[in-house]
Amino acid sequence: MNELARLNEAVAPVVVHARRGDADAFTELVRICRPLIYRWAYVDTGDPDDAEDIAQEVLVRVYRRLRTFREGSSFTAWLYRITRNLAVDRERTRARRRRLWPVGDAARAARSVSGPEDAVVSEDSAAIVHGFMKRLPRRQRQALDLVDLQGLAAAEAATMLGLDAGTIRVHLHRARRTLRSMILEHVPEMAEEL
């Protein structure tokens, strides 16, 4: 059973109570799901500040729309769609602002923003995470995270991302190639042969 399937099982009874307006149940739901929402938002945007904002907005939407969630369907898939839509909206807003105020974007990039690559202990780990976040485009990061790191089947990941399975596989293979080449770059005897 993959990570998301386990989480779906864990939240099912909590969702029932939270849908009835139980604030404690909603808090418990937040405790369980918030790190995952943040992770998805971070993988999507590559920015920890944006990920924080998106994660909080996801919680607002979940609270408002929990009654519309169909019991029996996948809670994590529903949660992922909300997260992804908010991340897309944020990117659109940012793109509009970039067109109007290009200087602002440069100023933002100049601020030092810490991410998980700054929190990891080992150099190897930091390099891999940095490579994952900076060298893979968004779709490839999403595909690799859902399939290889969180254990979803490609078809499930395709549904969550709103893509067809063939497209997901293309993104996945490209992501694997980039990430694994980078991993093997740090192993000199391997790197020579690739």
Next chain:
Amino acid sequence: MHCSDCRHLLLEADPGELRRIGSSELVAHLRACETCRRAAHHVLDGEQLLRTALLDLQPNGSAAVAAQAAIRTSRRRRHRLVAVPLAAAAGLAALLLLRPEPFTPGTPQQFAGPPPIVEARSGQDVIVYQTANPDVVVVWLFQRKGS
């Protein structure tokens, strides 16, 4: 399979194959070749480091505070959703009721037929609307507060 072919395949292979699960040519080569097996291990170790780093990601602040903030924000927005249309309706009603113009006889362009003659008491204001139906005219007689 040569090692050079294997190295290219393992860049895109499913993690299961890198763990030598299944019966593909790649799996068979990994079982037989120690060098390529080490390369597969390095890839799997690297992906495990990434998996762990992403699992350890935590947003700032506590879940309880985040939940409370979400509930408050949601309620505030719900109030705004009700208040804004109510305010707009109240504004429109005020605009219609408190228009300052007294009745002035309509010009032939304003009224389809002859303008209506309206008798009002002294101090009473009148507003006359020609509707889209040329036979229907709305007459409002009102008295301002304090007059």
